[in-house]
Amino acid sequence: MPLIRQARRQGGLALLAKQQGLRLTRQRRLIYSILEAAQTHLNAKQILAEAQKFDPGIDQVTIYRNLAVLKRLRVVDELDLLHLKGDQHYYEARQVRAHSHVACLSCGKVFEFYTPAMKTIDQALEKECGFEVSFTRIEIGGYCAECRKKRGVSPASLKGHKVPRSVEPERI
Known part of the structure; x- marks a missing residue:
């Protein structure tokens, strides 16, 4: 069973993180919530701007580090969208x-x-x-x-x- 479906059926992201030996930190929850609520694909700078509305102390390094963890958990996808804007990458919450x-x-x-x-x-x-x-x-x-x-x-x-x-x- 794909992990995202498993996570949703078994109590969500916190359980999935725990199964992988990771903590679901406040920053990870925030970034994932931003991506789930987004109506478009967001780049890291857009995620940072949105996250800073809720946590002014969050920085770009924290965004990238936590995006990497969320990708490893297979709940976030990284997209290059055909490199239409150079090497810019976009992110979205993985959809079922x-x-x-x-x-x-x-x-x-x-x-x-x-x-x-x-x-x-x-x-x-x-x-x-x-x-x-x-x-x-x-x-x-x-x-x-x-x-x-x-x-x-x-x-x-x-x-x-x-x-x-x-x-x-x-x-x-």
């Missing part, structure tokens, strides 16, 4: 449902996309290869409908297209 990160190579808009086909791939891997999938991460680069329209793609071919996520896409 697998999703793709779709990034526009022109404007930098990023959104999350889910299709049941992702679960089908995981099931096929298990059935055909005996491979148990813990998580799936897919990053897709291309051009959004707005940028394609600006480049002169026929409006008829874009009819009915929309961003497949309930929150507005972010720009990185």
Whole structure:
């Protein structure tokens, strides 16, 4: 069973940390809470700015150190989002449902996309290869409908297209 599901079923992050021989410190809880509440992918500087609203003494080193621990616990994912902004990395609380990160190579808009086909791939891997999938991460680069329209793609071919996520896409 993937660790994130196990953590949620067995009493949460504190138990998972304890099982790994780690303490769930105030800073780790704060950083994880910020990522769980975020509507977009956050970089370390954004996490720091948000954390300092609650703990003015927290610093960048503490953020990076605790992000590393949360990644090791497999409750936080680090994303490069196709390196659209150089070597900038982003973070999100790991979600139970697998999703793709779709990034526009022109404007930098990023959104999350889910299709049941992702679960089908995981099931096929298990059935055909005996491979148990813990998580799936897919990053897709291309051009959004707005940028394609600006480049002169026929409006008829874009009819009915929309961003497949309930929150507005972010720009990185």
